[in-house]
Amino acid sequence: MSAAEFDLIARIRARAATRGDVVLGIGDDAALLQPPPGRQLAVATDTLNRGVHFGDDAAAADIGWKALAVNLSDLAAMGAEPAWCTLSLSLPDEGGESRQTFVDGFLDGFLELAAQHRVALVGGDTTRGPLSVCVTVIGFVEPGWALRRDAAQVGDEIWVTGTLGDAAAALALAGVAPYCDHEVRNNSGDAQTDAARLFERLHRPTPRVVAGRALRGLARAGIDISDGLLADLGHVCAASNVGACIEAGQLPTSHALAAARDGDSRRVLQLTGGDDYELCFTVAPRQRASVLQALSASGTLVQMIGHIEAQPGVRVRLPDGSAWTPPRNGYQHFG
Structure with a gap:
């Protein structure tokens, strides 16, 4: 040395x-x-x-x-x-x-x-x-209390912390492929501040440690969103031998992302963008009130976005009830 x-x-x-x-x-x-x-x-x-x-x-x-x-x-x-x-x-x-x-x-x-x-x-x-x-x-x-990918059950609700797509929107603003395949607009009154918030989410993500601890004994299965919601939720479904349906109209959206993207363009970022480092977890419906109380006490925004189903795969449903197919499922290091 x-x-x-x-x-x-x-x-x-x-x-x-x-x-x-x-x-x-x-x-x-x-x-x-x-x-x-x-x-x-x-x-x-x-x-x-x-x-x-x-x-x-x-x-x-x-x-x-x-x-x-x-x-x-x-x-x-x-x-x-x-x-x-x-x-x-x-x-x-x-x-x-x-x-x-x-x-x-x-x-x-x-x-x-x-x-x-x-x-x-x-x-x-x-x-x-x-x-x-x-x-x-x-x-x-604690033994037996870890959140794992293989414990989701049919009928579970699917929840996420925070907001989705902000980091991917920052990559789009920076011109990084494939996130820049749609035009980015800034239609808010303070575009520079909105962009700064998106880049803050990219460069300094918030690990949801307190929320993860609060979910012990309440959530069944969990994963962090690093490669995109569809890809990471797909890991949970594969490990648990179940499927999932995501309601696109329920995806949590920050003001900054709403100012930059809308429609299919925004959905692509929220569902496939990656780098969110939020938690995605499944919960039995009877635990809904307890989850809301526990995460409210930890100061963590949380939103239910879908359900676990028996049919394999992860599907996305638009507010009008029609199915939506994304151009990709998420980031792949060796794709």
Whole structure:
């Protein structure tokens, strides 16, 4: 290990917070962690690469925030409580000062979000190469209480948190294919503010950790929306051996998205766009009031958008009762 790498690790360690259950953190060959008794560990890993998940002009702080947020979203979808994380950074050889500037900015965003959820950075790796970020998060969940993809039942209601399509609309505004295949308009009185809100949703998604915890014992199945609602709900249906019908008229829409898109163009973004990092979950109808109460207490917007059915596949129904077929189901890394 070079002196420059030691200095980089020391720079990261100096800023990383810790917790009482971290016996040994950054600086040794492995971290030593003490899980609480009677809990299962939930573990998730995501990688973000330049040119795939963010562009050359992305702010370092936004990359740091999103790298952790997408992983926390996976824990939220399981109803898990975040605790620890590791970070692997591949950095281009762009000179010491430039590298340090990026790492400092990256940590600004990464550790800001980590502090919000009491997540301790306990280890990882640094190496030279194309800009890439890999994060692993570890959390706790009570045995038998995790939200899983394979538990949806026919007759369940389908719900989502937040609003859908905002991040994809930002990609459309940025001219990123395939999101830019329809004209984007700004018909509100404050188009610049609306656009800023869409880009905020793209660059700094909100992991629904509190909502995920609130859904334990209420929701049956759950998943986070990363590749598009149709694609991700399709994973739930496949794992549960069921199908689904989505009511297009019930999709939650932000003011900013309503100002930018309408009709089929908006539906494409909301159903297939991805990068929302909201939760999609199924609920027995008898739990409806309890879900509304629990998520209201957590300050989370929630909307019922459809039902689980026996017929395989995910269908979309328009307000007039007719079926609607999207041009795609969602984002595919190897499509």
